[in-house]
Amino acid sequence: MLENQVLLTIPIILSVGLIWVYKQVDHPKESNLPLKLVGLYILGMISYSYEYFALPIGFIIYLFMAKPKINKKAKKSAVLLGVVVFVINLIVSPFVL
Numbered sequence: 001m002l003e004n005q006v007l008l009t010i011p012i013i014l015s016v017g018l019i020w021v022y023k024q025v026d027h028p029k030e031s032n033l034p035l036k037l038v039g040l041y042i043l044g045m046i047s048y049s050y051e052y053f054a055l056p057i058g059f060i061i062y063l064f065m066a067k068p069k070i071n072k073k074a075k076k077s078a079v080l081l082g083v084v085v086f087v088i089n090l091i092v093s094p095f096v097l
Contacts, residue, residue, distance in 0.1 A: 010088065017081040024074040033071065037078040040066075044082020045089075054090055059083050 021037055030036075046058030059079060068075045 010085075010092075013088070014081075014085065017084070021074055021077045021081055024077050025071055026073065027070045030070055033074075037074060040075050040078040041082040041085075044079040045086045046082075047086055054086075056083055056086055059086075 018037075018041070021041075022034070025033065040062065043058040043062055044056070046056070046061075048055045048057045059082070062079045066075070066079075
């Protein structure tokens with residue numbers, strides 16, 4: 001029962017988070033902005049796992065490599081949303097499996 005409730009809340013959190021990220025857009029005329037935000041969200045979720053240790057590699061790549069010129073706040077929020085989902089997955093996965 002608890003597994004079903006947890007699995008149902010994750011898409012709700014994701015949907016609210018994506019709406020929140022899109023509301024932070026400064027320049028909506030940027031080409032392919034929704035695809036860029038989804039890509040940055042996915043980048044934030046990429047991780048490297050070794051035994052019981054997980055490292056958010058995608059977030060580290062974003063910090064060192066990505067230097068957005070416009071819509072900085074929205075793009076950073078998309079990556080942070082990916083990291084939040086990564087952390088939620090770390091917390092929830094031992095209880096669901």
